[in-house]
Amino acid sequence: MSSYIAKRLFSGLITIWFIATATFWGMHAVPGDPLMNDKAVSPEIRANLERAYGLDKPVYQQYLLFLRNSVQGDFGISFTQQNRKVNDIIAEHFPVSATLGVLALLFAAAGGILFGALTALFRDRMPDFLIMFLVIIAVSVPSFVFAALGQLGILRLNSAVGASLLPVAGWGTVAHMIVPALVLGLGTMAYLTRLMRSSMLEVADKDYIRTARAKGLTPQRIFFKHQLRNAILPVVTVLGPAIAAITTGGFVVELVFAIPGLGRYFVQAVQQLDYTVIMGTTVFYGAFLVLMVIAVDIVYGFIDPRIQVTKSVS
């Protein structure tokens, strides 16, 4: 097991290095540089700034320096937010994104499994049609529209009650998180519902279900113990990529609800070509994604002993 994890971690490391290298050179190939955003400065000041940030060196030397510093866990200082270390930006804003993401994922997983099971239970009857119709709607409406509608909903609710039940925007308390998390998790929930439905229907045709029925078990017992438990497995596999997608893809929700998450800083950094912040967040997100996928694979092995994770890697 440990050698398997080591192998996976090593290949993950190579993936991260790959992404970092491509991003580094891609970023430097783009015309312009982070200092261009500032007001016109005299050549002397510009030269000083370039020296301070190491921009006066050839790009390959900057690349080597970046690699050396990254290995030591130091991503440097932001270009646009003076005196802020990239590490500090990540440390301050990633927990916000992560909290929102975990909440959204909990909501998505619970909803997806529940609704998926319901559609299978009421197959080709009204609840099935209704839920599948809502799923189609949920994947067809852009997330920013849901975010806007969510905010509108809060306002309508507050004015209907005559008190501010939920805050419209911002971050801090649990009340701040509810609606953004719902909005963020909606797309994933729709996807999980679909997956759960087809998985449930597939399991329903399996021999062990027929056996259980033949044994005379109650329908409830068959549904919960035999069908549901086996059908959840495929849902677990997609949770890894889903965690990464939700925690990193919350930018729109963060923007609309004015939440100080990392996504906002990332997009800002790309727009302003803030080299150090771009590299720092890219490497960080890359590592996060790789770790999540490995973690889910290992968990999957525990949940379903038929799958031997250690042998599946070639």
Add this chain to the structure above:
Amino acid sequence: MNAYTPSAEDFEPLDIAREGDRIDRPSLSYWQDVWRRLKSNRRALISLYIVIFLLLFTLAGPLVWSVDPALQDLEQISQPPNTGRYARVIDRVEPLPPVNTRPIPASTFDASLAPAGLRLLGSANSESVNIAWDAVPGASGYQIYRHELEPRDADDLGLPLVQLLPFEHSYQDRLGLETRRYYYSVTALYEGRESTAYSTLAVDVEQAILLSEARFRGLVQASLPESETLGQQVRLESHPLGTDYLGRDMLARLMWGARTSLFIGICAPLLYVAIGLVYGGLAGYSGGRTDDVMMRFADFVIALPFLLFMILFKIAFGLGPGESGIGPMLLALVLLSWPATARLVRGQVLQIREEAYIAAARLMGATAPYLVFRHILPNVMGVLLVSLTFAIPTAIFIEAFLSFIGMGVVPPTPSWGSMCNDGIRTMLSHPHELLFPALLISVTVLAFNLLGDGLRDAMDARMRSDS
């Protein structure tokens, strides 16, 4: 041993004796069969009609509704859908007439005294509203409020417009006036304190247009003398779906925005699916080392952070003055999205290559081009078409998302995404500006999703989404 050559005498026509052997239905080709099955799927068929309607809306729409999507109608900003409103022609903004009241000195200030005699001067129109009131004894100034609802109490007077000096007893409001009822409230001030009493005046604002502007826009005939046009009602341009926050026609913007969104949404997937087909087909057909190297490269492109490279590519391709940014976005999307199709096609080709009918064709001496065009391509086509219909909504989403965060098309080029971005700012007061583009995106994506589902079911029973 002599080679046997078949001759015509060896064959005799089959005499269909039994009724059951007769084939009385016309034989259908694969695509005819797919079309037949698709037609029986009502959801997919309706979606197909919606897609056709959307294409008509995009291509023929601007010919029918030839309003410039960038033209700003400043008399009608953020108007809800209407069929044309009327405006009274005026020659100038009415100046604030002098009001002959002087401050009344008093030793004490009574905070329960409201300014009396609050009245409207002249006519209230969308260019200006003039109000006046009588002096309050001992007041050291006045505070003017404007509200869109009737004030409930002294804390609910609305937007504070201005604080005036003790000798000013009239005020001209020109701040973003719309044609609606406003409630103006005045309170007296004394050494930084505000009177608890207030007077309120309800004012109905009428739409007005300056004569010079009306002439310039051809709303009144320039030959008519001033005396005949002043005070007349003229009909303003009609905006069937209303206007946005700059007074631009929503219908025209939606049509031109559809050109952007659908152009990227359809062209980008067509291009990258084509590239993916060639790339994946080559890799799968060659196999071996070539396949390995080609697929490694595809994996590499997949691993790139999508949003980041989308934006980097867009910046790298650069923008000339006056360009819309559609080209760079299309190119970036194609460059980053082809590997998914390439993988799909490669998998299919690898599978088809091993099929018995390929071996049979090869035994019969089929050449490589024949195999590719006669057997492999038609068999890949089904999967490809389905992935294309699902790629279109994704591309539309990406365009909308990029335009939404301001990295998409360059203003004033409209796109549904950028219109949503504009609409979200005025969502609370003028929801139609967000509603229409959001609805169009959703309906389009929904139609393509359902069409894709239907196509998948029609193409191959094995690929069915359920059962």
